[in-house]
Amino acid sequence: MPNPARPPLEGASAAREICARHGDDPAALIEILHDLQEAEGHVPPDAVPEIALALNLGRAEVHGVLTFYHDFRQAPEGRVELQLCRGESCQAMGAEALIAAVCARRGAALGETSADGVTIKPVYCLGNCALAPAARVDGRLIGRASAERLDAALDAALSEPAR
Amino acid sequence: MIRIFVPDDSAARSVGADEVAAGIAARIPSAEIVRTGSRGALWLEPMVEVETPQGRIAYGPVTPADLPDLLDALPSAGPHPLRLGPPEDLPWFADQQRLTFARCGITPPLDLAAYEAHGGLAGLRAALGMEGAAICAAVLDSGLRGRGGAGFPTGIKWKTVHEQSAPRKHVCCNADEGDSGAYADRMLMEGDPFLLIEGMAIAALATGATEGWIYIRSEYPEAIARMTAAIEVMERAGWLGEDLGGSGRAFRLRVRRGAGAYICGEESSMLNSIEGRRGVVRAKPPIPAIAGLFGEPTVVNNVLTLAAVPLILAKGAAFYRDYGVGRSTGTQPFTLGGNVARGGLIEKAFGVTARELIEGFGGGTASGRPFRTAQLGGPLGAYVCDEQLDLPMDYEALAEAGAMLGHGGITVFDDTVDMGAMARFAFEFCEIESCGKCTPCRVGATRGRETVEKILRGENVAANMVLVEDLCELMRDGSLCAMGGLTPMPVLSALRLFPEDFDRAPAPVTEHAAE
Ligand SMILES: Cc1cc2nc3c(=O)[nH]c(=O)nc-3n(C[C@H](O)[C@H](O)[C@H](O)COP(=O)(O)O)c2cc1C
Ligand code: SF4
Ligand code: FES
Numbered sequence: 001m002p003n004p005a006r007p008p009l010e011g012a013s014a015a016r017e018i019c020a021r022h023g024d025d026p027a028a029l030i031e032i033l034h035d036l037q038e039a040e041g042h043v044p045p046d047a048v049p050e051i052a053l054a055l056n057l058g059r060a061e062v063h064g065v066l067t068f069y070h071d072f073r074q075a076p077e078g079r080v081e082l083q084l085c086r087g088e089s090c091q092a093m094g095a096e097a098l099i100a101a102v103c104a105r106r107g108a109a110l111g112e113t114s115a116d117g118v119t120i121k122p123v124y125c126l127g128n129c130a131l132a133p134a135a136r137v138d139g140r141l142i143g144r145a146s147a148e149r150l151d152a153a154l155d156a157a158l159s160e161p162a163r
Numbered sequence: 164m165i166r167i168f169v170p171d172d173s174a175a176r177s178v179g180a181d182e183v184a185a186g187i188a189a190r191i192p193s194a195e196i197v198r199t200g201s202r203g204a205l206w207l208e209p210m211v212e213v214e215t216p217q218g219r220i221a222y223g224p225v226t227p228a229d230l231p232d233l234l235d236a237l238p239s240a241g242p243h244p245l246r247l248g249p250p251e252d253l254p255w256f257a258d259q260q261r262l263t264f265a266r267c268g269i270t271p272p273l274d275l276a277a278y279e280a281h282g283g284l285a286g287l288r289a290a291l292g293m294e295g296a297a298i299c300a301a302v303l304d305s306g307l308r309g310r311g312g313a314g315f316p317t318g319i320k321w322k323t324v325h326e327q328s329a330p331r332k333h334v335c336c337n338a339d340e341g342d343s344g345a346y347a348d349r350m351l352m353e354g355d356p357f358l359l360i361e362g363m364a365i366a367a368l369a370t371g372a373t374e375g376w377i378y379i380r381s382e383y384p385e386a387i388a389r390m391t392a393a394i395e396v397m398e399r400a401g402w403l404g405e406d407l408g409g410s411g412r413a414f415r416l417r418v419r420r421g422a423g424a425y426i427c428g429e430e431s432s433m434l435n436s437i438e439g440r441r442g443v444v445r446a447k448p449p450i451p452a453i454a455g456l457f458g459e460p461t462v463v464n465n466v467l468t469l470a471a472v473p474l475i476l477a478k479g480a481a482f483y484r485d486y487g488v489g490r491s492t493g494t495q496p497f498t499l500g501g502n503v504a505r506g507g508l509i510e511k512a513f514g515v516t517a518r519e520l521i522e523g524f525g526g527g528t529a530s531g532r533p534f535r536t537a538q539l540g541g542p543l544g545a546y547v548c549d550e551q552l553d554l555p556m557d558y559e560a561l562a563e564a565g566a567m568l569g570h571g572g573i574t575v576f577d578d579t580v581d582m583g584a585m586a587r588f589a590f591e592f593c594e595i596e597s598c599g600k601c602t603p604c605r606v607g608a609t610r611g612r613e614t615v616e617k618i619l620r621g622e623n624v625a626a627n628m629v630l631v632e633d634l635c636e637l638m639r640d641g642s643l644c645a646m647g648g649l650t651p652m653p654v655l656s657a658l659r660l661f662p663e664d665f666d667r668a669p670a671p672v673t674e675h676a677a678e
Contacts, residue, residue, distance in 0.1 A: 025439075026439050027437070027438050027439040027457075028439060029439030029440075030419070030420065030421075030422050030436060030439055031419065031420060033422070034381070034420055034422065055439075064441050065439065065440060065441055068424065068441040068442060068443075069422035069423055069424050069442070070422070070423035070424060071381050071422040071423035072422060087343030087344075087542075088343040088344065088501065088538055088542060088574045088585070088588070089343045089344050089500035089501040089572075089574045090343070090501075091501075091585075091588070092500075092501030092502040092574055092575060092576045092577075092580065093501060093502055093529070096584075123382060123423075124341065124343065124425060124542075124592065124595075124596075125341060125342065125343040125344075125345075125382065126382055127173070127174070127340065127345075127346040127349040127382065127383055128173070128174050128177055128346065129343060129344050129345070129346055129498070129500025129501060129506070129572070129574065130174065130205040130206065130346070130498070130499060130500050130503070130506025130507050131174055131177055131178055131205055131208075131506070132500060132501060134177065139384060141173050141174075141176060141177040141385075142177050143174060143177030143178045144177075144178060
C-alpha cells in the first residue's frame with residue numbers, strides 16, 4: 001500500500017533514499033524492497049539497478065530476491081488490495097466457494113484486478129483460522145468473511161479518497 | 164471510574180472489537196477502556212470484561228448491535244444474556260493449564276509494569292545471576308523441546324552455541340508461523356510480547372549471543388508492529404541494547420519481516436532471508452548452532468519455545484518437567500481452526516487427546532454436521548479420522564501413528580469435505596511454496612497435483628493411484644527438507660483413510676474444467 005504520509009518519488013531516487021536509510025546494508029534487501037513497495041505501490045524496474053549499486057550486489061541477485069518472494073510486485077496494482085485466504089482452515093469453512101463468489105461479483109479472477117480497482121490475491125493463512133474464512137481488505141483483517149461483508153468492506157475502501 | 168477490558172488482538176478485531184471499544188467509550192465516557200491481548204476463546208470474541216471488586220466479569224461475544232442494552236448492564240457487571248461470569252470459571256478456561264499464555268488477555272501488552280506485576284522478568288532476573296552453562300543445563304533439565312515442529316531438545320541446541328567460541332553469535336526467533344490452523348505465535352506476540360523478548364534475552368545470556376532477530380511473516384502486520392513497539396519499551400527500560408539488565412553485556416534485538424514465502428519457516432531458509440537473500444534451503448551440515456546467520460553460531464527457536472523459557476528459569480526445571488508425558492514435557496498451546504464450534508487457543512500439558520481438544524473444548528463442528536477428519540500439525544501434517552482422535556497429543560505417540568504434532572495447529576472438517584480436493588491442494592501448496600532447490604519436491608509436487616487431478620476426473624484411477632504412491636515415496640526419500648519430504652503425509656493419509664473420495668467414475672463426455 002502506498003504510504004499516504006510521503007509523496008511518491010520516482011523509482012530510482014526513492015530506491016537510493018531507502019537504501020541509505022538502511023545504511024546501504026545488503027542484508028536489509030528484503031526490508032528495502034518492502035519499504036519501496038510501501039512508498040511506490042510496487043517495486044519499479046528502474047529501482048533494481050539503483051539498489052544493486054547502493055548495496056554492492058549484482059543486478060541478478062536483486063532481481064532474484066525480488067522474484068523469489070510472493071509479496072513483491074513489479075507493476076502497479078488496483079487501488080484496493082483484497083487478500084483471500086486459501087489455507088486448509090478457511091477451506092474447511094467454504095473459502096473456495098467464497099473466492100468464487102467474490103471473483104464473480106468483481107468480475108476478476110484470483111490474481112487479477114477488477115475494473116473498479118480491486119486486486120484479488122490468494123493468501124495462505126492469515127492466522128485467523130478459528131474465525132474462518134479470513135480475508136484482508138487493504139490490510140484490515142476480516143473474520144467469518146462472507147461475500148456481503150467483503151462487498152461492504154471493499155466499497156468502503158474504494159470510496160476512501162485516492163492516495 | 165470503571166475499567167472495561169476489550170481485546171485488541173487482530174482476531175478479535177476481525178470480528179468487531181474496535182467497533183465495540185469505540186461504542187463503549189462513546190456511551191460510557193467515565194469508563195477507562197483498557198485494550199489487552201485475547202485470552203484465546205476466539206469463539207467468544209469480542210469478549211468484554213468489566214472490573215469489579217470480586218474480579219473481572221466477562222460478556223461475549225459482543226457485537227456492536229448488542230451494545231445498546233449491554234451498556235446498561237456493564238457498569239454494574241449486571242445480568243445480561245451475554246454475561247459469562249468470571250472468565251477463569253468458564254470450563255473452557257478452567258480446564259486449561261496456562262503457563263506460557265498465563266498473562267495473555269489479562270495485561271495490556273505494552274505495559275511493562277503490569278508485566279512485572281504478573282510475574283514477568285522473574286526468569287530473566289534469575290538468569291542474570293547464573294553462568295551461561297547453568298542456564299543451558301536448566302533448560303535441558305526441563306525437557307523443553309522445540310515447538311516449531313521438529314521437537315529437538317532446546318537445551319542441547321543452546322549448549323552447542325554456548326560452546327562455540329566466536330566473536331559474534333545470534334539468537335533468531337522463528338515467527339514465520341505459516342501453518343494453517345496455527346496462530347499461537349501470533350497471539351503471543353500481539354498479546355504478551357515482553358515474554359518472547361525475555362525468553363530471547365535469557366537465550367542470549369545462556370549462549371553469549373549479542374545479536375537478536377525476530378523473523379515475522381508479513382501476513383502478521385499487527386504482530387510486527389507490536390513486537391517493534393515492545394522492543395523499544397524494553398530498550399528504554401534497560402533490558403535490551405548495550406547493557407542487558409545491568410549485566411554489562413550487549414543484546415541488540417530487531418524485527419525482520421518475511422515476504423510471503425512459507426518455506427522461510429524452515430530455519431536455514433529463514434537465515435538466508437534475514438541475510439537479504441532468496442529463501443532457499445541450505446544443505447546440512449553445518450547446523451545453524453555452529454554456522455548459522457552470516458556463518459556465525461546461531462540459536463534458532465520458535466516463538467513458543469523461547470516463550471516457555473522464562474518460567475523454567477523462574478520456577479525451576481522440575482516445575483516445568485512435571486507437566487506432560489514421557490519425553491514430551493511441559494505444556495503445548497494447541498490451536499483449533501476450521502470447522503469447529505468453539506475455536507481458540509487451548510494450552511494443555513502434552514498427553515491430552517485430540518478428541519478432548521476437538522470435542523471437549525471445541526464442541527465439535529461449527530456447521531453441526533458430523534465430524535469427518537482433522538489435519539494435525541499444519542499443511543504438512545496428516546489427516547486423521549474419528550477413531551484416531553483418542554491418540555494422546557505427544558511427539559512420540561503421534562509419530563508412531565504416522566502423524567505429527569507440528570506447531571500444535573488442528574484443523575477440523577465436517578462430512579462435506581472432499582478429501583480428493585484436499586490431497587490435490589497438498590500438492591498444489593507444495594508446488595506454490597517449494598524453494599525449488601531439489602527435484603523431487605519441485606517436480607514431484609506438480610506431477611502429484613496433475614496426477615490427483617486425473618484421478619478426480621476418473622482417468623485410469625487404479626494406475627494413477629499407484630503413481631501417486633510412487634511419487635510420494637520419491638518425495639519422502641529424496642527431498643532435501645520437510646517441505647517436499649512431508650507433503651506425502653497429508654496426501655497419503657487422505658488416500659488411505661478415505662479411499663471412497665478417490666474412487667471416481669470416468670467423467671462423462673463434457674470437459675471437466677480444471678481449477
Ligand atoms: C517447510 C518448513 C516450514 C517450517 N515452518 C516453521 C515455522 O513457521 N515456524 C517454526 O518455528 N518452525 C518452522 N519450521 C521448523 C524450523 O525449521 C526449525 O526446526 C525450528 O524453527 C527450530 O526451532 P524450535 O527448535 O524451537 O522448534 C519449518 C520447517 C520446515 C521444513
Ligand atoms: S524439499 Fe522443496 S522446499 Fe525443501 S529444499 Fe527441496 S525444493 Fe526446497
Ligand atoms: S487458514 Fe485461513 S486464516 Fe489460517
